[in-house]
Each structure stands twice: as C-alpha cells, then as structure tokens.
Amino acid sequence: MKKVVKFGGSSLASAEQFRKVGKIILAEDSRRYVVPSAPGKRYTGDTKVTDMLYQCYYAAANGEDFDGQIKQIKARYNEIIGGLNLKLSLDKEFETIAENFKNKAGSDYAASRGEYLNGILMAAFIGYPFVDSAEVIRFNKDGEFDAETTDRLLKEKLKDMPKAVIPGFYGAYEDGKIKTFSRGGSDVTGSIVARAVEADLYENWTDVSGFLVTDPRLIEDPVTIDVITYKELRELSYMGATVLHEDAIFPVRKAGIPINIKNTNRPGDKGTMIVASTCHKPDYTITGIAGKKGFVAINIEKDMMNSEIGFGRKVLEEFEKQGISFEHIPSGIDTMSIVVHQDEFEEKEQQVLAGIQRAVNPDYLEVEGDMALVAVVGRAMKSNRGTAGRIFSALAHANVNVKMIDQGSSEWNIIIGVRNEDFEKAIKAIYDIFVTTQL
Numbered sequence: 067m068k069k070v071v072k073f074g075g076s077s078l079a080s081a082e083q084f085r086k087v088g089k090i091i092l093a094e095d096s097r098r099y100v101v102p103s104a105p106g107k108r109y110t111g112d113t114k115v116t117d118m119l120y121q122c123y124y125a126a127a128n129g130e131d132f133d134g135q136i137k138q139i140k141a142r143y144n145e146i147i148g149g150l151n152l153k154l155s156l157d158k159e160f161e162t163i164a165e166n167f168k169n170k171a172g173s174d175y176a177a178s179r180g181e182y183l184n185g186i187l188m189a190a191f192i193g194y195p196f197v198d199s200a201e202v203i204r205f206n207k208d209g210e211f212d213a214e215t216t217d218r219l220l221k222e223k224l225k226d227m228p229k230a231v232i233p234g235f236y237g238a239y240e241d242g243k244i245k246t247f248s249r250g251g252s253d254v255t256g257s258i259v260a261r262a263v264e265a266d267l268y269e270n271w272t273d274v275s276g277f278l279v280t281d282p283r284l285i286e287d288p289v290t291i292d293v294i295t296y297k298e299l300r301e302l303s304y305m306g307a308t309v310l311h312e313d314a315i316f317p318v319r320k321a322g323i324p325i326n327i328k329n330t331n332r333p334g335d336k337g338t339m340i341v342a343s344t345c346h347k348p349d350y351t352i353t354g355i356a357g358k359k360g361f362v363a364i365n366i367e368k369d370m371m372n373s374e375i376g377f378g379r380k381v382l383e384e385f386e387k388q389g390i391s392f393e394h395i396p397s398g399i400d401t402m403s404i405v406v407h408q409d410e411f412e413e414k415e416q417q418v419l420a421g422i423q424r425a426v427n428p429d430y431l432e433v434e435g436d437m438a439l440v441a442v443v444g445r446a447m448k449s450n451r452g453t454a455g456r457i458f459s460a461l462a463h464a465n466v467n468v469k470m471i472d473q474g475s476s477e478w479n480i481i482i483g484v485r486n487e488d489f490e491k492a493i494k495a496i497y498d499i500f501v502t503t504q505l
C-alpha cells in the first residue's frame with residue numbers, strides 16, 4: 067500500500083497541529099509521500115503565511131522597508147520549531163528570501179516560500195528527505211502546467227526514495243524561475259505526486275471530517291458525504307466548495323486513484339472517499355449543494371432567433387473578443403441568456419453590449435446583475451422522480467425568486483440563479499428539504 071498525504075494550512079498552523087500531523091504520518095508506514103501547505107490560520111482572524119508573504123513582497127517590490135514583515139513570518143516558523151523542540155534554523159533561508167525579495171524575484175516566488183520552508187520543517191520533524199518542488203514540478207513557457215515532463219521528473223527523482231516530503235503549491239519553469247498554481251494549489255501538487263508514484267490512495271487532510279453536503283460556513287454542522295464521484299465533486303468544487311482545488315481532480319481521476327478527505331483533528335473519522343464510480347447508494351437524493359455569488363445574466367430576445375443560423379455563435383463571439391468566458395447559456399425559443407462572472411464582465415460591459423447589438427440586432431437586450439448561482443448535484447437525482455419539483459417548491463416556500471434554471475444533460479446537476487441576497491436562504495431551503503426533513 068502506497069499513500070500520498072497532503073496536509074492543508076489549517077493542519078500545519080502551529081506546533082500543536084504539527085504534532086497531530088506527525089502522529090498521523092508515522093501511524094502508517096504506507097504514508098510515504100507527504101505534501102505540506104504553508105502554515106494557515108491558527109484562529110479566526112489570523113493571517114495565512116501565504117498572505118503574509120504576498121504582503122511582504124509587495125512592500126519589498128515597492129522599495130518600502132519590509133524588515134518587520136519578514137521578521138513576523140520568521141516568527142511563525144520559529145514558534146513551530148520551538149514548540150516541537152527541533153534543532154533547526156531557517157536563518158540562511160530567510161537571508162536568501164530577503165535578498166531575492168529585494169531583487170524582485172516575483173510574487174510567485176514569494177508565495178511559494180511558505181510551502182518551501184514548511185517542507186523543510188516537516189522533513190526535519192518526521193525524518194523524511196526533502197525534495198524541492200522546483201526540481202520536479204514543471205511549467206511550460208506559456209505558464210501552463212507540463213504534466214508529461216513533471217511525471218517523468220517525479221518518477222526519476224522518487225524512484226530510489228521510498229519516502230519524501232514534497233512541498234505543495236509551486237513548481238518552476240525550465241530555467242528555474244518559480245511559478246505557483248492558483249490559490250489552494252497544494253491539493254493539485256498532492257494529486258500530481260499521487261499519479262507519478264502510482265499511489266493506491268491520495269489522502270487529503272484538512273479541518274473538516276470530509277466533504278460535507280454543503281458549506282459549513284453557511285449551514286451549521288452539515289452532514290458528511292461518505293462517497294462521492296469525481297464527476298459530482300468536480301461540479302461542486304467548481305461551484306465554490308473549496309475543500310479541494312478543482313484542478314486536483316484530473317491527475318488522479320485519469321489514473322483511477324481514489325481521494326480520501328480526512329480531518330487532522332479527528333483522524334478516526336472516515337471522511338469522504340472520492341472515487342471514479344460507485345454502486346454505493348447515497349444517503350440522500352442529492353449529494354451536495356454549492357454556489358457562488360457575483361454573476362450577471364445578459365438576456366437577449368429576438369423573434370425567430372432559433373431559425374437564424376449562426377445567431378448563438380455571433381453572440382458568443384462578442385464575449386470571446388473581450389476575453390470573457392461564459393458559465394451558462396440557458397435558452398428558449400426566442401430568448402437566450404449568457405451568464406458570466408460580474409467582475410470579468412463589468413470592465414467590458416459596453417463593448418460587449420454594443421458588439422451584440424451590431425452582430426445580431428436583437429429586439430431586446432438587458433443586463434441583470436448581482437446574481438448568485440446554486441448548484442444541486444447528485445448521481446441519484448436522475449433516478450428519483452420529482453427532484454426539480456422539490457427544489458422549486460422549497461425555494462418558493464422560502465420566498466426565493468428563481469431567476470434562471472439550467473439542468474445539465476447528464477441530469478446530475480441543476481443550476482439555479484437567484485439574487486445575491488437570497489443566496490444563503492436558497493441553500494438552506496434546499497438543504498432542509500433533502501437532508502433535514504427529507505420531505
């Protein structure tokens with residue numbers, strides 16, 4: 067049995083958390099490859115080391131004094147080192163970092179140091195060798211992750227290393243310049259390592275006992291999902307369930323490696339298994355609910371639009387020209403709506419609207435902002451009659467006005483557009499009808 071274990075920032079925020087992590091790793095010999103994040107928040111209102119590094123770097127790059135800030139970051143690590151009674155000094159590393167900050171090594175370099183230093187600390191703590199991810203995680207010239215080269219480099223490097231610590235979140239271009247994944251990207255590193263070493267299981271350790279039916283910040287103590295498929299998870303993480311980075315699914319999915327989301331604070335809990343397919347019957351009709359605020363719908367009406375060949379393409383081209391990607395396109399016979407992220411759209415709004423006007427001469431063109439999207443996802447939804455009916459009656463009872471409906475062709479997924487201000491209410495109404503009351 068070979069496992070890759072990734073620990074999120076919440077699991078590595080303090081010496082006390084490190085101790086729990088050490089126990090977990092050493093409890094099983096199969097936990098061979100460890101992917102740590104940077105120290106996260108110790109308490110509500112605390113700052114993640116990654117954010118401290120970004121702030122410190124911006125001060126340095128602006129020529130401001132950053133000595134105090136770097137000392138605070140160093141103190142975060144020293145607090146952990148001291149608490150663990152380790153004989154380790156990161157002084158040399160911090161000197162190099164300060165020098166590189168002065169020389170404007172880039173914000174990716176800056177942010178990556180959180181994981182780099184935590185990797186060194188973790189390796190010293192558990193006695194595993196340290197592998198710098200800059201050597202084994204590769205990005206191509208265009209800044210895209212190079213899966214093939216990375217897989218080869220990791221295989222070569224780890225071939226004679228039965229155990230190792232490989233920091234999450236970053237890699238490098240061929241010339242050694244550091245590049246990070248997007249925020250939360252240590253999950254992606256874990257997945258890439260799991261694939262390269264052909265792990266039997268990728269354990270992703272965090273501060274919740276698995277993937278919950280919905281966001282615990284919106285609903286108090288939601289129930290845990292025992293088993294979820296990659297496909298369901300992809301929909302939920304894309305729509306804002308932040309437990310796992312959305313890109314962390316592809317590498318392991320291809321290789322058929324399951325992911326187990328586990329809680330560092332309650333290691334005995336089973337957590338959630340994420341698998342390719344399963345005959346496990348879900349406890350509820352729906353598997354999960356996720357959502358995000360901040361969308362805008364551009365509603366277009368034109369008589370006979372359905373018989374005008376190329377209508378949809380011409381409309382979408384106007385978004386493409388402005389570099390805006392779309393989320394959904396619900397349509398009727400003479401109507402079409404394009405749903406996009408409001409922050410991306412706002413800057414280019416007038417260009418897009420003028421372009422659509424010119425390209426298809428609609429009878430009516432309207433923009434509706436401040437919309438939230440709620441995704442209700444579940445592999446059992448297809449075989450349970452009346453799922454959509456239950457959702458809409460729950461929303462009606464909660465006085466939530468539905469602005470848009472989009473059901474994926476797989477019938478695993480219903481997306482509902484509501485006003486931003488109704489977002490929390492909508493999630494609660496759907497959770498209650500399927501989970502709390504199971505009406």
Ligand SMILES: Nc1ncnc2c1ncn2[C@@H]1O[C@H](COP(=O)(O)OP(=O)(O)O)[C@@H](O)[C@H]1O
Pocket residue numbers: 073074075076077103106250271272273274276277278279280281282283306307308309310
């Ligand atoms: N559906 C969900 N299930 C579990 N946690 C969720 C869900 N949606 C959002 N979260 C949030 O994700 C957090 C875990 O992700 P993250 O903060 O990235 O952890 P880590 O620091 O361990 O990487 C949880 O503390 C929780 O607040």
Ligand SMILES: N[C@@H](CC(=O)OP(=O)(O)O)C(=O)O
Pocket residue numbers: 073074075076103104106114116117180234235248249250251252253
């Ligand atoms: N430390 C990085 C990468 C990461 O994955 O962190 P975490 O595992 O704490 O979400 C971030 O804050 O984005």
